[in-house]
Amino acid sequence: MKNRITIEIEKIVYGGLGMGRVEGKVVFIPFTAPGDRVTAVILKEKKNYLEGRIQTIERPSAKRVEPFCRFFGRCGGCQLQHLNYADQISVKAEILQGSLHRLSSQHPFEILPMILSTQDRAYRLRAQFKGGQSGRKTILGFLELKSHQIVEIDQCPLLFPLANKILQELKGELRGMEGNIPLREVELFISPDEDKGVLHLTGDGPKVFELSKKYFRKSALLKGLKLNGSRRVSWGDLRLRFLLPGLASEKPIPVQIQTGSFFQVNPRQNESLIRRIGDWALLSGIEGVMDLFCGAGNLTLPLAQKAGKIWGIDSDEKAIATAKENAEENGLQNVIFRAERAGAGAFELLKEMGRIDLAILDPPRAGAKEVLESLAGLGPKKILYVSCEPPTLIRDLARLGELGYDVTRVQPLDMFPQTYHLEVIAELVKTGFKEDQLNFPRPSN
Numbered sequence: 001m002k003n004r005i006t007i008e009i010e011k012i013v014y015g016g017l018g019m020g021r022v023e024g025k026v027v028f029i030p031f032t033a034p035g036d037r038v039t040a041v042i043l044k045e046k047k048n049y050l051e052g053r054i055q056t057i058e059r060p061s062a063k064r065v066e067p068f069c070r071f072f073g074r075c076g077g078c079q080l081q082h083l084n085y086a087d088q089i090s091v092k093a094e095i096l097q098g099s100l101h102r103l104s105s106q107h108p109f110e111i112l113p114m115i116l117s118t119q120d121r122a123y124r125l126r127a128q129f130k131g132g133q134s135g136r137k138t139i140l141g142f143l144e145l146k147s148h149q150i151v152e153i154d155q156c157p158l159l160f161p162l163a164n165k166i167l168q169e170l171k172g173e174l175r176g177m178e179g180n181i182p183l184r185e186v187e188l189f190i191s192p193d194e195d196k197g198v199l200h201l202t203g204d205g206p207k208v209f210e211l212s213k214k215y216f217r218k219s220a221l222l223k224g225l226k227l228n229g230s231r232r233v234s235w236g237d238l239r240l241r242f243l244l245p246g247l248a249s250e251k252p253i254p255v256q257i258q259t260g261s262f263f264q265v266n267p268r269q270n271e272s273l274i275r276r277i278g279d280w281a282l283l284s285g286i287e288g289v290m291d292l293f294c295g296a297g298n299l300t301l302p303l304a305q306k307a308g309k310i311w312g313i314d315s316d317e318k319a320i321a322t323a324k325e326n327a328e329e330n331g332l333q334n335v336i337f338r339a340e341r342a343g344a345g346a347f348e349l350l351k352e353m354g355r356i357d358l359a360i361l362d363p364p365r366a367g368a369k370e371v372l373e374s375l376a377g378l379g380p381k382k383i384l385y386v387s388c389e390p391p392t393l394i395r396d397l398a399r400l401g402e403l404g405y406d407v408t409r410v411q412p413l414d415m416f417p418q419t420y421h422l423e424v425i426a427e428l429v430k431t432g433f434k435e436d437q438l439n440f441p442r443p444s445n
Contacts, residue, residue, distance in 0.1 A: 006058065009036040012091045014099065014390065016079025016420035027052055030145060031073050033082055034091075035061030063087050068121070069157050076145035078158070078418040085120045089414060092422050096412055099390045103397055103407060110409040115272050120417040121157045123266045125190055129153075129167070131183035131203065138174045138181040140167070158418060163190045166197045166221050173215045181207045184229075189259045191240035192267060196223040198238055198259045204229040226259070239322065244298065245271050247278040248305035255296060255326045261319035262295045262364075269415045273423065274302050276411055277360065277384055280427050283307050287357035290349060290378065292342045292371060297323040297335075299360055299386075304332045307358075312337045313345030346374035353378070361385045367392030369399070376403035383428040388415065393424060406431045 009018040018032030026049040037059035040052035067081035129140045139152040155164040183203040190197035216225040216235040224236035243252035264270035283306035291300040294312035320339040327335045359380040387393035405428040415423035
C-alpha cells in the first residue's frame with residue numbers, strides 16, 4: 001500500500017473518525033466529514049484497516065463548517081467541530097443505531113430521539129490540563145490526538161467562562177515566576193451555582209508549592225486548592241455546591257461534591273438525565289431501589305424523594321461520605337449509602353434483602369460486567385442502565401438478556417457536544433429469571 005492516498009469519506013464511525021475505502025480496505029481518518037475528498041498520509045497499516053491523517057482537502061463536503069476553536073485538528077479533545085450541531089446529532093444517532101442493531105434485531109426495542117444539549121459550547125464544569133516545559137516556559141494544555149505532545153491553550157470554548165478565567169489567571173501566575181515550574185497536571189472544577197472553582201495541582205518542588213499557596217490566596221475565583229505530589233497540602237474548601245432537580249416537587253436538592261469524585265460535566269444535561277430516570281422509574285413510595293456506582297448521590301438523592309428505600313453503593317469512600325452528608329442535609333432518611341465495590345455491595349444486598357424492585361446502574365466506561373449476576377439475583381422488575389460507552393453498554397445488555405432481562409427502550413442524550421461521546425439510558429424489564437445463568441448460589445430466602 002502506498003504511503004499517500006486520495007479517498008472519499010463515506011461516514012463517521014464511533015470514535016469520531018471518518019471512514020472510507022481504498023483498494024477494498026477500510027481507512028479511518030480523523031477530522032473528516034462525510035462527502036469529503038481528501039489526500040491523506042497513511043500512518044498505520046493493519047490487517048483489516050488503515051489509519052491516516054489529512055494532508056489536503058481536495059473537495060470539502062457540503063456538511064463541513066469552519067471550526068470555532070483554533071486548536072481543532074491538533075487538540076485531541078474534540079472530534080466533530082467541523083460539523084454543525086444538527087449534523088453532529090445525526091452522526092451520533094446513526095452510530096448508536098448501528099451499534100444496537102444486533103440487539104434490536106433479536107428483541108426489538110424503541111430508540112427515542114436524542115435529548116439535545118441546550119448549549120453546544122460553554123457547557124463543561126471540569127477539565128484536566130497537562131503541564132510541561134517548552135524551553136524555559138511552563139505550558140498547560142491538552143494532549144494532541146494519539147500523542148503525548150501537549151497542545152498549549154489559553155482557553156477552551158467548551159468550558160464555562162468561569163473555568164477559562166481561572167485557567168487564564170493560573171497561566172498569568174506561571175508567567176510571573178522565573179524558570180521551569182515542574183507542574184505535571186491541573187484539574188479544574190467549577191460550580192455555576194456558587195460561581196467558584198476548585199483546583200487540584202500535581203507537581204513537586206518548592207516552586208509548585210509557592211505557586212499553589214500564592215495563587216489560592218490571591219484569587220477571588222477559587223474556593224479551594226489541593227496540591228498533590230511529594231508534598232500534599234490543601235487550602236480552603238475542596239467541595240463545591242450544586243442544585244439537583246427534585247422529583248417529588250419543583251424544589252431543587254442542594255448537594256456538595258468533592259472535586260475528585262465523579263459528577264456529570266454538563267449540568268443542564270445532567271438535569272435532563274435525572275428527570276428521565278425519574279420518569280422511567282415510576283416510583284410510588286413503596287419500592288426498594290439500588291443505585292450502583294452512585295457517586296455522591298446524583299441519581300440516588302432525587303430518587304429517594306419517591307422511593308420507599310434506596311441503597312447507594314460506590315467504592316469512592318469520599319463520595320459516599322459526601323453523599324451521606326447530602327442526604328442528611330436534605331432530610332432524606334430512607335437512603336443508605338455504602339462504600340463498597342459495586343459487585344460486593346450488590347451481593348451483600350442480595351444476602352440481606354433477597355429482592356429489590358428497581359436497579360440503577362451508572363458505571364464508568366469499563367461497564368458493569370462484574371455486578372450483573374448479583375444484580376439479576378436481586379430480581380428487580382426493572383433496570384435503568386446509564387452509560388457513556390456504547391461498546392461496554394451493548395456487552396452488558398447482551399449479558400442481562402441471558403439473565404432474563406429485555407431492553408424495552410433506549411434514550412440517548414447529547415452530554416458532550418463537539419465530541420463523539422454520548423450518554424445513553426437503557427431500560428430493561430424482567431422477562432424471566434434464569435437461575436442456570438447465575439454463577440453463585442441464591443440465598444434460601
